[in-house]
Amino acid sequence: MSYPFQIRSFEEYQQKYKESVEAPEKFWADIAENFLWRKKWDKVLEWNFAEPKVEWFKGAKLNITENCIDRHLNTSGETPALIWEPNNPEERTRVVTYNRLHKRVCQVAQMLKNNGVKKGDRVCIYMGMVPELAYAVLGCARIGAIHSVIFGGFSAQSIADRLEDAHAEYIITCDGAFRGEKVIPLKDVIDDALIGNKTVKKVIVYTRTRNPISMIRGRDIWWEDEMHYAEEQVEKHGKAFFKAEEMDAEDPLFILYTSGSTGKPKGVVHTCAGYMIYTAYTFVNVFQYQPKQIFFCTADIGWITGHSYIVYGPLSAGATSLMFEGIPTWPDAGRFWDIVDKYKVDVLYTAPTAIRSLMGFGDEPLKGKDLSSLKVLGTVGEPINEEAWHWYDENIGKKKCPIVDTWWQTETGGILISNLAGVTSSKPSWATLPLPGIQPLLVDENGKEVTEKDEHGLLKGNLCIKAPWPAIIRTTYGDPERCRKNYFATYPNLYFSGDGALKDEQGNYRITGRVDDVLNVSGHRIGTAEVENAINMHSGVVESAVVGYPHSIKGQGIYSYVITNGMHGDADSTRKDIAQTVSRIIGPFAKPDKIQFVKGLPKTRSGKIMRRILRKIAEGETENLGDTTTLLDPGIVDEIKKGKV
Ligand code: WT7
Numbered sequence: 001m002s003y004p005f006q007i008r009s010f011e012e013y014q015q016k017y018k019e020s021v022e023a024p025e026k027f028w029a030d031i032a033e034n035f036l037w038r039k040k041w042d043k044v045l046e047w048n049f050a051e052p053k054v055e056w057f058k059g060a061k062l063n064i065t066e067n068c069i070d071r072h073l074n075t076s077g078e079t080p081a082l083i084w085e086p087n088n089p090e091e092r093t094r095v096v097t098y099n100r101l102h103k104r105v106c107q108v109a110q111m112l113k114n115n116g117v118k119k120g121d122r123v124c125i126y127m128g129m130v131p132e133l134a135y136a137v138l139g140c141a142r143i144g145a146i147h148s149v150i151f152g153g154f155s156a157q158s159i160a161d162r163l164e165d166a167h168a169e170y171i172i173t174c175d176g177a178f179r180g181e182k183v184i185p186l187k188d189v190i191d192d193a194l195i196g197n198k199t200v201k202k203v204i205v206y207t208r209t210r211n212p213i214s215m216i217r218g219r220d221i222w223w224e225d226e227m228h229y230a231e232e233q234v235e236k237h238g239k240a241f242f243k244a245e246e247m248d249a250e251d252p253l254f255i256l257y258t259s260g261s262t263g264k265p266k267g268v269v270h271t272c273a274g275y276m277i278y279t280a281y282t283f284v285n286v287f288q289y290q291p292k293q294i295f296f297c298t299a300d301i302g303w304i305t306g307h308s309y310i311v312y313g314p315l316s317a318g319a320t321s322l323m324f325e326g327i328p329t330w331p332d333a334g335r336f337w338d339i340v341d342k343y344k345v346d347v348l349y350t351a352p353t354a355i356r357s358l359m360g361f362g363d364e365p366l367k368g369k370d371l372s373s374l375k376v377l378g379t380v381g382e383p384i385n386e387e388a389w390h391w392y393d394e395n396i397g398k399k400k401c402p403i404v405d406t407w408w409q410t411e412t413g414g415i416l417i418s419n420l421a422g423v424t425s426s427k428p429s430w431a432t433l434p435l436p437g438i439q440p441l442l443v444d445e446n447g448k449e450v451t452e453k454d455e456h457g458l459l460k461g462n463l464c465i466k467a468p469w470p471a472i473i474r475t476t477y478g479d480p481e482r483c484r485k486n487y488f489a490t491y492p493n494l495y496f497s498g499d500g501a502l503k504d505e506q507g508n509y510r511i512t513g514r515v516d517d518v519l520n521v522s523g524h525r526i527g528t529a530e531v532e533n534a535i536n537m538h539s540g541v542v543e544s545a546v547v548g549y550p551h552s553i554k555g556q557g558i559y560s561y562v563i564t565n566g567m568h569g570d571a572d573s574t575r576k577d578i579a580q581t582v583s584r585i586i587g588p589f590a591k592p593d594k595i596q597f598v599k600g601l602p603k604t605r606s607g608k609i610m611r612r613i614l615r616k617i618a619e620g621e622t623e624n625l626g627d628t629t630t631l632l633d634p635g636i637v638d639e640i641k642k643g644k645v
Helices: 010-022 024-032 064-068 070-076 098-114 131-143 156-166 186-193 223-234 272-286 304-316 335-343 352-359 386-396 480-488 528-536 571-585 611-618 635-642
Strands: 043-048 053-058 080-085 094-097 122-126 146-149 170-174 177-179 182-184 202-206 220-222 252-258 266-271 294-297 320-324 347-350 376-380 403-406 440-443 459-465 495-503 509-514 518-521 524-527 541-551 555-564 594-597
Touching: 010 024, 024 043, 024 272, 053 272, 064 070, 064 131, 064 272, 064 304, 070 098, 080 098, 080 131, 080 335, 094 098, 098 131, 098 223, 122 131, 122 156, 122 186, 131 146, 131 252, 131 304, 146 156, 156 186, 156 252, 156 266, 156 571, 170 186, 186 202, 202 223, 220 223, 252 272, 252 304, 266 272, 266 480, 272 304, 294 304, 294 335, 304 320, 320 335, 335 347, 352 386, 352 555, 376 386, 386 403, 440 495, 459 509, 480 495, 509 518, 518 528, 518 541, 518 555, 524 528, 528 541, 528 555, 528 571, 541 611, 555 571, 555 611, 571 594, 611 635
Parallel strands: 080 320, 122 146, 122 170, 146 252, 170 202, 202 220, 294 320, 294 347, 347 376, 376 403, 555 594
Antiparallel strands: 043 053, 080 094, 177 182, 252 266, 440 459, 459 495, 495 509, 518 524, 541 555
């Protein structure tokens, strides 16, 4: 397989960018010709951002799994589609060829059908990073069921909320997941999430850790038994087959929940055709992937990065995608480098937080590791600081590998701003140039394009996009109004990302971080309101306010100011109780790093918390807190400053 749409020079990038802006429909239709369609489209694009309405390739019929699997079978059936590295390095590796993947996905599709799952039904997937997770995702796509993958770190309460929001009737999970030394009891968490739930009919349980679990008659069934039965059904003539459901271009493919500035996560909906084309296009161009290379994305499939660049992007390009079950620091901090060495990884795509954490272990974990197979490095999820960028460049890439700094979001489906490895220039801590088809715009608070440069010749503003690209969010599940308000109403006729950015004279973009009340902790997005809601669930809490502060490894840490009506025991045990409450309500990754008990919060006369002041105090700023005269009780600020933790 070669990629006719792979850009190979800077001039070609400029040419393609120009074409994509001048004639977007022709541009994307030409790319779409490289995919497998049951029926071609009637119209390439119909849109307006006012509703919003975005429809790509309307009238086309396809199934994304035929593009990710079936069409590679003749030429690359024995090429590894997935390589799986287990948590425990002593355990056997698994190599899943395209032929094998095809068979497994057909079996899952049959298994789902046997259990009553139909096109359009929502299937919640809560599993560790095992190949069966990828089979489950693709099995859903094959029968047209809408998957909603929930990251294994979310609590029972979070799962319960998501099950209810999506009206999910089916769950696929594992008994447990291995993560370093720990076993995460996934099925127990599901059991807790299902207390009181009336919609879930079946829970399919894959055996991974073999920790004791409860199995409820009529509801809980074993993956292995069901897959065995399905195997007999799909293996009719010595060759497995399950006919893929014919999907409309704009049928939903999946829901993925993500945090915003309100307390409730929203279900971002992506659809079949546009998402497929955009993830494949960006995968091939940003990473400059060449056939047979080993692509290692260290994300979890529970986040959008794993959806787009472990599963759908690489597989639709016929690539070999490496999937890792464990964590970067177990058995030791050399684990990523062992994996690169073991499989001769060509492309490594990871997060700044992982780089910063591994950087902290020094050179020792790198000794004796052959990293010479690496050709391209990538980062995603948060701004990368220059120190981490240079460490990555020198110690991992040995100054020979381009680093792509890829900016995008759950809502964008795929990478929007990034250099193309070795084709367009990198600039440390800058995401650089927009991909073809992407038209960024920096605006001020009133939505006016910023034109005034600062003393360094930079433009600074809120990052918007002017026109739709194929993988743009279509709606928020069950609540289209929320989608409109969140992304398309702040500035009329623009998609608003929620990020701030700088632009230099060459047209490069540098993402400076969120401008809304959303935190980015270790590359995980979390709303301050969500954490506040969880803290407020604690029986001793009267009120709380949460802000971010700079954290050397996580990027941002969670700082919370809490008013209590009495501690139970000392302050420290109360802090731990509050952290535990958050862990139960959201998940362990949302636990506040710092909890400061306060008597009051800085509020305006209208009762609004002045977060700006709280942010500054959390950042360690004591002098320039800005105007505090509008506060109801300005004295509260000094008290908070004194009590800083
Ligand atoms: C937010 C999206 C996209 C996959 C992982 C996170 C931040 C993402 C970068 C980057 C600076 C980045 C933004 C964005 N972000 N990539 N290369 N440089 N910031 O997905 O959970 O939807 O979060 O992550 O703030 O809005 P997500």
